[in-house]
Amino acid sequence: LGADRAAHCGPPHRGMMRPPLIYVLHSGKLFGTERMALTTLEALRPWFKPILLAPPGDAVRAAKAEGIQAQAFHSRYALSRRLRQVLRTAPRAAVCATAATHSLLAWGLAKLSGTRLLHLHVVHGGADDAVSYGRKRWLNCLPVSFVAVSGFVRERLEAHGVPDEKITVIENSITPTRAKTQATPSGRVRRVAIVSRLDPIKRVDLLLDALDCEPAARAIRYDVYGTGADGPKLQERARRDHPNVHFHGYVSDVPRRLEDCDLLLHLSSEEPFGLVLLEAMAAGTPILAPNAGGVPTIIRHEGTGYLYPAGDARGLGRLLAAWHRDPPASRFRVVRSARAELVTRFSPTRMAAAYRQALGV
Numbered sequence: 001l002g003a004d005r006a007a008h009c010g011p012p013h014r015g016m017m018r019p020p021l022i023y024v025l026h027s028g029k030l031f032g033t034e035r036m037a038l039t040t041l042e043a044l045r046p047w048f049k050p051i052l053l054a055p056p057g058d059a060v061r062a063a064k065a066e067g068i069q070a071q072a073f074h075s076r077y078a079l080s081r082r083l084r085q086v087l088r089t090a091p092r093a094a095v096c097a098t099a100a101t102h103s104l105l106a107w108g109l110a111k112l113s114g115t116r117l118l119h120l121h122v123v124h125g126g127a128d129d130a131v132s133y134g135r136k137r138w139l140n141c142l143p144v145s146f147v148a149v150s151g152f153v154r155e156r157l158e159a160h161g162v163p164d165e166k167i168t169v170i171e172n173s174i175t176p177t178r179a180k181t182q183a184t185p186s187g188r189v190r191r192v193a194i195v196s197r198l199d200p201i202k203r204v205d206l207l208l209d210a211l212d213c214e215p216a217a218r219a220i221r222y223d224v225y226g227t228g229a230d231g232p233k234l235q236e237r238a239r240r241d242h243p244n245v246h247f248h249g250y251v252s253d254v255p256r257r258l259e260d261c262d263l264l265l266h267l268s269s270e271e272p273f274g275l276v277l278l279e280a281m282a283a284g285t286p287i288l289a290p291n292a293g294g295v296p297t298i299i300r301h302e303g304t305g306y307l308y309p310a311g312d313a314r315g316l317g318r319l320l321a322a323w324h325r326d327p328p329a330s331r332f333r334v335v336r337s338a339r340a341e342l343v344t345r346f347s348p349t350r351m352a353a354a355y356r357q358a359l360g361v
Helices: 032-043 058-065 076-087 100-113 134-139 151-159 205-213 215-219 231-241 254-259 275-283 313-325 331-344 348-359
Strands: 020-024 049-054 069-072 092-097 116-123 145-148 167-169 191-195 221-225 245-249 263-265 287-290 306-308
Touching (some): 020 076, 020 100, 049 058, 049 076, 100 116, 100 134, 116 134, 145 151, 145 348, 151 167, 205 231, 205 313, 221 254, 231 245, 254 275, 263 275, 275 287, 275 331, 287 313
Parallel strands (some): 020 092, 049 069, 092 116, 116 145, 145 167, 191 263
């Protein structure tokens, strides 16, 4: 793909055929992984014809709304048919996939169709270490390059046997038009947002533990946005013990919700990246997050956000109570630094350039 364009800095000239870029998702939802797939396809549209293949759901609908060719598949057989339809008519193509089995399938179909394929396997991490990282070594013997969304993800891949030379770190980004901004953070912390799946690894229960430990932190309103297996149990506990914690389920307007709050509280100590951190930066909302997982590679303590000891419910409760009484004056500087870093380090332009280099265009 890249040999005849390696020296070409801009998009193809009008009339030149753009090779397809097929992004295969293992989920049809519209969480961080799926939103980043759409952002990547849109950013690379000048160089490739973007195509999204995903299970039925919001991701396919969102892609079509953005003018991206998208098709849903209900089974591996249906995915095979969709891939074969594209590859048999394309002498060259690029594929991004998030599931190891989908990468294996794309590689095999490209061999059968004679398509010259450039193949990136994109790793966002996840709750199950064996599935999220361990299975990736199945691809070691294939001409597949790995994209890790953070240094933490790269470390986990290496720990599970993926060679360092096959991995490129390309951090997530946020499209500016998708996130509005406010001028300055508010004063005392009266309202806190938690945007998270309600799964055990996301540790939303830590918030309730913190409120158990520190009564003064109960003066704050907490709005939790997200769904998951732990939802009913967490909601029942909140109704019984902490009526100041409100569960809203899935919402599509996260940027606006973040603008309305005084603080984003992040709770998972095993988060590989956390796209909501970038959304909070764009919204001008201070971030409080654990000092573990991939978060410290994204947030600098008292630089672009604030970190607390991971898993420490009592310490978190005390910190929230202190922010309610007298939030740190440094939050104004931190918010400005975070927004500046968003424009430089986490911009879609920079991410697109990194993908172009990985794809050789």
